[in-house]
Amino acid sequence: MLLDVLLLDVFIMLFCWVIVTYNHRAGLVDVAWSFSIALNVIWAACVLDTAPIAVRIFIGLASSIWFLRLTWHLLRRYGHETEEDRRYANMRRAMGAFQHLGFLAFFMFQAGLAILFSYPMLSLLSTTQMQWNDWSNWVLMAAALIMLVAFMGESLADHQLYRFKQDPAHQGKTMDQGLWKYSRHPNYFFEWLHWFAYPILGLAAGLYVLWIYPVLMWLFLYYITGIPFSEQQALRHRGQNYRDYQQRTSMFIPWQPKE
Structure with missing residues (x-):
């Protein structure tokens, strides 16, 4: 296969x-x-x-x-x-x-x-290895809930950013509205969240190795391909405007912004 x-x-x-x-x-x-x-x-x-x-x-x-x-x-x-x-x-x-x-x-x-x-x-x-029973129903529902929340969150974050960038008046400005008010990278956060659905479902089949995937995706997003490059580019093109955004907004996990 x-x-x-x-x-x-x-x-x-x-x-x-x-x-x-x-x-x-x-x-x-x-x-x-x-x-x-x-x-x-x-x-x-x-x-x-x-x-x-x-x-x-x-x-x-x-x-x-x-x-x-x-x-x-x-x-x-x-x-x-x-x-x-x-x-x-x-x-x-x-x-x-x-x-x-x-x-x-x-x-x-x-x-x-x-x-x-x-x-x-x-x-x-x-x-x-998966024998369907009540336990399997619970882990499937948990996985489905995680997938639904992650899908809605990432779809909304991507749409908000896309609409923001389409407006010429926002040229050189930082997106700090909607979900982006609470996280500098909400799309990455919900992408990471989505990967928890598989190891949770894997509990019903003893596939514990799948727990490495949320860790692996976090490492990719946080240290390799996602956040570092995005932050560097934002600082290079938006300067102090983005530094102010960094000071008041959580990097990854959505949280109430600082005053």
Whole structure:
């Protein structure tokens, strides 16, 4: 199963790499990553029949909707960009004459990450250890509640930021309204929250290894790909306006802002 989805993800990444080779806008890799996970989940939910039907329906619908929504959001953002994402523009300059091969390796690495972050869903869909009982009903309801809250929170945060950026009057200003009043990165917080749904559901099948995923996602968002880059870019372009925002607003977990 893992080989099948890996081949699927590699094909998607290769296709997007060819597009990026011509348009020089490597931000498409983010769209491809999310879409790859969505397809992995849909394929596994349709093909595998070992897990209880309730788990197959929940993962097949909830997880695929989650990643398809994220794919649409990233694609919409990509479509409105007039120049390459600064992260990838910096990578392109650093790789110089080897940028095509460098981005090929990077896209293949992203295919591997798509498999890594598909594993919680794939393991739940392929488990034979889950015997459905009252305990299973409770963990499914808990997972569904977490998924619903996370979906609503991230969707709202993304929509609020998108609408804010569409207004020319907000050029050079910091989004500090709605959910962004209580967290500088509410979209990342709800993305992180979503990953708790899988280990909680995994309790019914003894899949305790899935608890590594909220930790892994927190490390990625907090230290590697998410918050550090976003904060650096915001400080570079909005200066004191963003420093004031930092002083009064929680970085990650939504909290009442300081006076």
